[in-house]
Amino acid sequence: MPSADGPLRTLIVDDEEALAKVMQRTLRSRGFESDVAFSGAAARQLIDTNDYALALLDVKLPDESGYGLLGELRAKHPDTAVVMISGVDDPELGKAAVEHGAYAYFVKPVGATELYLAVVNAFRRRSMELDYRANLRRLESLVAERTEQMAKAAKVQSGLLPPSPLIGAGFELAAHFAPAREISGDFYDWSLTDQRRLVVTLGDVMGKGLPAAILMATVRAALRASAQAGAVEEGVKMAAGVMAAALEVNQAYVTLFHGLFDATSGELNYIDAGHGHARLVRGPGGQELLTQRGAPIGLLPDISFTPGRVILNPGDTLVVFSDGLLDLRPDLATKDVPLPVGARRAAHAQEMVDILAAGSRDRDLPDDVTVLALRRL
Helix, strand or coil, rough: CECCCEEEEEHHHHHHHHHHHHHHHHHCCCCCCEECCCCCCHHHHHHHHHCCEEEEEEEECCEEEEHHHHHHHHHCCCEEEEEEECCCCCCHHHHHHHHHCCCEEEECCCCHHHHHHHHHHHHHHHHHHHHHHHHHHHHHHHHHHHHHHHHHHHHHHHCCCCCCEEEEEEEEEEHHHHECCCCCEEEEEEEEEEEEEEEEEEEEEEEECCCHHHHHHHHHHHHHHHHCCHHHHHHHHHHHHHHHHHHHHHHCCCEEEEEEECCCCCCCEEEEEEECCCEECCCCEEEEEEECCCEEECCCCCCCCCCCCEEEECEEEEEEEEHHHHCCCCHHHHHCCCCCCHHHHCCCHHHHHHCCCCCCCCCHHHHCCCEEEEEEE
């Protein structure tokens, strides 16, 4: 059975010189070349200078046990197949040989046909093992390459998110973001249209693994441009148009909360496109839900987006979060349950979102966790 590098060679290690040479002649007559060693020391010299595909080892050698040589071969030359041969018909010895890495265990005398089949089967098994290892190495290389690509993409995506917190004239804004994987489906954005007018967005891409990074840059441009004119509804329509093709191809959709806030009047005009996780904390005590809500972007054709309107009084805080937060805080799935006391009494918006998302960076998350808080001062 030749290999790509030439004929596969066998090493026969047996202290019975006559038997070893008979095995050598038998194998040569069947097309297999082999070398012979009559001791463990002689075998080591041959192993150090030659590459053997198979070693036939006698259990009992004059200078050591064949099991010792077996262990050394498996450790130093894992590509060499080993078959143990013994003059003792002992099941325990055979079991020990297999447990220590031998392919098989045969009892002397070994007939010509039995020897031939043992060698052929050992070569075939060795070939399958080598193929398996090569495939495993290729797979590991692909995984490492993919991991590196994902890490680079995660860095790009992270760079698209605005730094938190943002302190402005009459407001403070903060976010807490914890991705479940390298590439997140969540995204958030904010920008000032002037010193006291602010556009805020929080979205969640849902479907067959479409990362938010693919959509963020173009969606951000559409939403920010429309916000300059004070038209939240038009901005979401533009964003839906930008995302339509990518969402259809990937069988995905996007839930989105998009709002325009005026810090002078406290007026917040918003669109809730299937998001549903927005609450208005009135001071340290009361809480209101934002009731205006529509369908997610990309879920149905020709969706209309109806804007909502609410006034934030000084000290009020708008809290918007992705549904990944519900895995950390299942109590928030019930919408009329107030936010935790510690969060409602937080001195700053950043403290509030960090309290709500506490523990999100210390565990394996089933979904991304994003929390955004806008407080009127």
